[in-house]
Amino acid sequence: MESITVTFKLNGKTTAVAIEPLESLRTVLREHLHLHATKAGCGQGGCGSCTVLVNDEPVLSCLMLAALADGQEVTTLEGIGTPPHMHPLQTAFFDRFAAQCGYCSPGMIMAAKALLDKNPHPTRAEIAEALAGNLCRCTGYVAILDAIEDVVTQMQEA
Amino acid sequence: MGVKQLGIVGQSVKRRDGIGHVTGQTQYVDDVFYTGMLWLKMVRSPISRGIIHGIDASKAEAFPGVVAVVTAKDVPNNWYTILCLIGVEPNDEPVLAHEEVMYMGEPICAIVAETEAIAAEAAALVKLDIEELPPVLDMEFAISPDAPVIKKWGNNTFMYDGYNHRKLRFGDFEKAIQQADHVIEGDYSLSPIEHAPIETHCCVVKPEPDGRLTVHSNTQALYFTMDNTAIILQVPSQRLHMIGGTVGGGFGGKVDVITEPITCIAAMKTGRPVKWRWTREEEMRKSSTRAGVKMHYTDGVMNDGRIIARKVRSLEDAGAYHRHSPYGVQKHMANLPGPYTIPNVWVDAYCVYTNRQPSSAMRGFGVTEATFAVECQMERIARTIGMDSWEIRLINAYRNGQMRPVRKVVEDATLIETIQAAAELIGYELPAHLKAMSSDDYGGKGGHHG
Amino acid sequence: MAKHYGRGIAAVNYPTGMNLGGDPTQALIFCQPTGGFSVKLASTDLGQGLKTVIAQIAAEALGVPFDSVIVDTGDTDSAPHCMGTFASRATHRVGNAVIMAANEARKALLDVAAEEMEAAPEDLVLENGEIYVKGAPERKTNVFNVALAAHFKHGKTISGRGIYLKQKSGLDPETGACDPDSTEAHATTVAEVEVDDETGEVKVLRLASAYEVGRQINPEMVKGQIVSGAVMGMSHALMETVFPYYPALDHHTYSFGEYIIPTALDIPEIESVVLEYPSSNGPYGVKGVGEMTANSPIPAIVNAIYDAVGVWVTDLPVTPEKVLRALEERSLETH
Ligand code: FES
Ligand code: FES
Secondary structure, eight states: OEEEEEEETTTEEEEEEEOOOOOBBBIIIIIIIIOOOSSOSSSSSSOOEEEEEEEEEETTTTBBGGGGGTSSSOOOOOGBBBBOOOOHHHHHHHHHHHSSSSSSSSHHHHHHHHHHHOOOOOOOOHHHHHHTTTSSSSSHHHHHHHHHHHHHHHHHOO | OOOOOSHHHHHHHHOHHHHHHHTTTTOOOGOOOTTOEEEEEEEOOOOSEEEEEEEEEHHHHHHHHHHEEGGGGOOOOOOBOOGGGTTTTOOOOOOSSSEOOSSSTTEEEEEEEEEEEEEHHHHHTTTTHHHHHHHHOOOOHHHHTTTTOSSSSSSSSSOBBBBBSSSEEESEEEEHHOSSSEEEEEEEEOOOOOOSSSSOOOOEEEEEETTTTEEEOOOHHHHHHHHHHHHHHHHHHGGGGEEEOOOOOOOOTSSSSOSSHOOOOOOHHHHOEEEOOOOOHHHTTTTOOOOOOEEEEEEEEEEOOEEEEEEEEEEEEEETTEEEEEEHHHHHHHHHSSSOOOOEEEEEEEEEEEEOOOOOOOOTHHHHHHHHHHHHHHHHHHHHHTOOOHHHHHBBBBBBBBBBSSSOOOOOHHHHHHHHHHHHHHTTOHHHHHHTOOTTTOOSSSOOOO | OOOEEEEEEEEEEEEETTTTTTEEEEEEEEEEEEEEEEEEOOOOBBBSSSHHHHHHHHHHHSSSOGEEEEEEEEEETSOOOOOOOOOOOOOOHHHHHHHHHHHHHHHHHHHHHHHHHHHGGGGGEEEEEEEEETTTTEEEEEHHHHHHHOOOOIIIOOOOEEEEEOOOOOTTTOOOOOOOOSSEEEEEEEEEEEEETTOOOOEEEEEEEEOOOOOOHHHHHHHHHHHHHHHHHHHHTTTOOOOOTSSSOOOOOSSSSSEEEEEOGGGOOOEEEEEOOOSSGGGGOOOOTTTTGGGGGHHHHHHHHHHHHSSSOOOOOHHHHHHHHHHHHHHHHHH
């Protein structure tokens, strides 16, 4: 198949990339652009480890054709914080031991960010609801929910 | 109790790898990419049991973008040898099948191509000529005389020192069961489950200019994987450089040495870096599972709640090949009586082969299954004789200084203390005589509860 | 038609280390010229936090600040043999090997310090990177100075080798007599459930557990294992199977669409207390905790179901279908 070029805003920077027409956004992010924070736990839409934001909406990047990202705004974990300047969610996940093996963490944090951007004061039940598509086999979720609640509290206090 | 206060030990310092995890900078194996890297896909058996008459990979080989096809002929020592390193024999599982297939999904040949998509497409072009045979799936059937024999040594169980099961014999079960006030039986079974770490198996191998291979692996055991891979490749271990130590969840699912040998062979054959990563479907349907297990308990119990005799028959479904199951059944055997002092014990634990994907180690291997059965059985006993659930456990709990059925003196017992602590945690008031019990109240040696 | 509440308990033991032993692990430690200590291991962190607890153990045993310890894991070119991470063995085996290596390195360090300070090595105290003479705290130096002196003045190495091996033991094929473990950890879990007798659904309300783990190196990470295990155990009890019609192959699962594991919506109330009764052979008394946490919830839940509705469903997973069948069978028997 002929390759095509897609252009989108990636973590704030306009990015053009040549892709195969049927490649997923996840493949393009990980294998063409080498942004490896976005993980690949299943490729079936079942685990949430590949969650990124497209126009601030959480999206399973393994199920989205990269071609459809053309002209859109894509945010990955790399785009929200780096070790010296972590996003409050990243800090809270670290402080709460919410990442054990860490494989689900990028998707979890992106799903949580999408929620807090829309609803800065969610209840614990609403947080759990927003994370229901993100599987974690290690933590049992309690530390993850605690971390996100910490951020909600911080935002209330601020 | 009370332990000596230490310095940094005992502090909840933050994880060393935590910031890497939450910023996405931790490098897992699938995050390793090399220029010119090839991708591998496996052609697998579509049926559960059969004889291989032909493997025709010519169409796949000719497919544009395919660089190599790896078959059994390319594997210098075509046996998975994981258990030979701990002295368990004979080898039974080929790295790539060539004479027979024993389970649906068994690896037959590997396609190595420029992209993962090409490798997958070409894999579908391999023509397999396999004569189908009826599979053996049920353990009871497998050990019955009517079952076809699926293992080369002539029966469908692992042979332990000439026996088709592991035995534990302590005291005199037959005599004791006659004297029991109650005989209480129970059946317990578990269906195979998947480890389901969110990271699937992945291996990347890069041939180095000096002839060595750099192997990026998410194995739980680097040296074990290196030595086994070297035996399969028939090269000295020093030719391999294993890099790993960061794993996206294991739970026992990543100790089978299942991706590294083939990926190494593909890299040696092509002279290029190769990546093999498993799909979620492969994790579920082809990777090893926790075993299905069936246990039957027959207990002799006195009116005062003392268990004086316990007999267990356990069948563990190894699937088509050993993997770690013969070892696991042995561990299972030692744990089937439970953490209770029972003077007369009889255990028969079988490692049974069937035509399903192999089972292997998983979190709690051999013990999870046993404690599930033991603790349900304890409850059944309590309910049958009308005794309190806490009391039945406390009066039978093993004490320091007592003899376990494996003939090891109990040293580090704290079962009683955890039972008491759990009661306290939920606000349940134990009667004084149960509260007064201790793991050290047998008066034997051992114990350090001061 | 009603929801029934039930409570069940389970008390379990868990062996640390490979069955029958024979599973060694080694560690090397060397000191850098400015007093950093590198711990070289070929061990694997599966997410349980080995890299962190080993740094804690090494810092404790060396007597140096936590931050001056580097833990390098996962490379066979740079580190000696480790049997692997399984059988709840890693903290126990690796920890012991690291303490042995640390003791040797610490001795080498104090030998150089003694020469520098003109004191007997056995009179020196090393704490948090500071070195002083017992009873004369004004006579002091630190690891930084001693490491520099060792490298550039004395020409001495400061390093240590460690190994832990529980000898492989045999097994009597007639009686099963054997030495299957290094130590035993213990736990008791109380499960509270609600069983819907119309749908057969079981909801776990609460898992409260007491764990005895020898010694906690890092309590938050022990708690991490406990919560993790509670949820995995619950999942094993109620949800998971690769073969829904085992032993038949039908409906063999292939994705998280049919292979159900808990999500953040399925989490019961989880509570725990941790007891510490140090083992005689674990590093600072450690026993293995990783696997055990997933065990006690399973029978506790099954027992709670019995308590709630009076039927034994002892074929895992306990699906709503199996609960309903058991209830139906019982009502047929009693009518
Ligand atoms: S990788 Fe996209 S949902 Fe699992
Ligand atoms: S931390 Fe391992 S999957 Fe969530």
